[in-house]
Amino acid sequence: MPISSKIARQMEEASWIRKMFEEGVRLAGQVGAGNIHDFTLGNPDLEPPPEFVESLRDLVVRPRAGMHRYMPNAGYPEVREAVARWVREESGVEVGGKHVILAVGAGGGLNVVLKALLDPGDEVVVFAPYFPEYAFYIDNHGGVLRVVETDGQFRIDFDRLEAAIGPRTKAVFVNSPNNPTGVVYDAAVLARLGGLLRDRSRKLGRAIYLVSDDPYKKILFDGTQYSHVFRHYESSIAVYSHSKDLGLAGERIGHVAVHPAANSAEALVAGMTFAIRVLGFVNAPGLMQLAIRDVLRACIDPSVYQRRRDVLHGALTELGFECVKPRGAFYLFPRSLEPDDRKFAKVCLGKNILIVPGVGFGRSGHFRISLTSSDRAIEASLPAWREVARAYATV
Ligand SMILES: Cc1ncc(COP(=O)(O)O)c(C=O)c1O
Structure with a gap:
């Protein structure tokens, strides 16, 4: 093996991230990138102040x-x-x-x-x-x-x-x-x-x-x-x-x-x-x-993330999801609607929603949503979330 066995093992351990990414690419090929609700990456989407x-x-x-x-x-x-x-x-x-x-x-x-x-x-x-x-x-x-x-x-x-x-x-x-x-x-x-x-x-x-x-x-x-x-x-x-x-x-x-x-x-x-x-x-x-040096205290506008949190946290709890309300950062970490968060991620994928299973963060039975998608993209995802909830008969 050209790479060390340790790196090979670690890459395998971290493969759930890659798998979500690959699934996203595959799905984009099928339904078009514009129809995917991608909540996986924590990549800040706001421009520097x-x-x-x-x-x-x-x-x-x-x-x-x-x-x-x-x-x-x-x-x-x-x-x-x-x-x-x-x-x-x-x-x-x-x-x-x-x-x-x-x-x-x-x-x-x-x-x-x-x-x-x-x-x-x-x-x-x-x-x-x-x-x-x-x-x-x-x-x-x-x-x-x-x-x-x-x-x-x-x-x-x-x-x-x-x-x-x-x-x-x-x-x-x-x-x-x-x-x-x-x-x-x-x-x-x-x-x-x-x-x-x-x-x-x-x-x-x-x-x-x-x-x-x-x-x-x-x-x-x-x-x-x-x-x-x-x-x-x-x-x-x-x-x-x-x-x-x-x-x-x-x-x-x-x-x-x-x-x-x-x-x-x-x-x-x-x-x-x-x-x-x-x-x-x-x-x-x-x-x-x-x-x-002179802008250490500056910041992007946190109220943008707060607004997104409010929209998605409100919608998901209404649909029957349990989710601790975040007081900061730009993620939600709700309970998945079944104990196996990887299976749940697959069900979401079936509704064109990409999320990260909680197991990768050391807590199964949950999943992570990143709030770095635009307000419009978040609004556009709400019908798909409703379909996920329907699949589990929570609505
Ligand atoms: C908790 C936490 N620590 C560290 C980092 C890494 O940040 P940086 O881009 O500064 O390396 C991140 C990035 O997502 C993070 O969420």
Whole structure:
């Protein structure tokens, strides 16, 4: 076999995504792409806000000497400072530029964090349902994924978490607002989590790191407030990406910030700075670092996603679907109308609807809908959803 057996196995594990994609292509050939209701991809469809476009234009029209050269691996010092000011404002913690490194999106940032943290066999706790790439990222660096189930409303089950933490636990991931559920952890939940990790770290005699991966933190609905992990736990690391807030998924830009009071904060930043280099990223894209420097707080209009959530969540619940109402991000994660979510996906496919089965996110019996289709496309899908409900006699 020309490719490693590990990559072959992982590709097979992730094949449900490819299968949905292939089914979509096949179906498009049969009924025409315009007649398919594709809810699979979480690819933000809103264009970057005008502040970003202006900032990028300015760099192109008035380039700075040397701006395309190599730079320090952690990123341009003035961009690190700008990010630190923003994190300081959000968290109330005295973060400095030296606690920040610019990253190649959240995916790049998480890999840098894990490369710096993990020894082979170290465990990383994630709450299910979870972003599927976590499993691969953790494996990339010799780590072991420890999945902790959430409750029926996708809230953290603290008893299960307590039971999952052991002598090899190195880090716990949180993702809020969550992909795929849209659940947001409020300050009280994060404070409880911080308390638990503080206690268990003390008993272990070393820190368990809390890693927040919150690329949807500006996409909040119904007045929901975001609470930064730095407010709740010292040994925390915040990974961020501008893929969603600025609609820049293809540009690969984000950052990692380390709490200044984190255990071995300085060594951690040094480790991550080395990791970004030896992972072959070298540094986050330079032009993008400069382009986002002054627009870090800008965002696409979250009310667009809220409106789509309202339309589809309202329609599906009326049709008999059970679905926790998302308070952020741009997904719905309803219960499938039969326990086998893969079979359910096939039934949807029969009605020209493409969704992702929940099993891929570590929670069977559910499915994910991405709200990155246009309002018109969402409206146009409603009769097809009614047909799915009819097939299960819920209407
Ligand atoms: C929870 C979560 N983390 C990380 C990522 C990766 O983001 P990026 O494009 O910044 O690598 C995504 C993308 O969908 C995500 O949903």
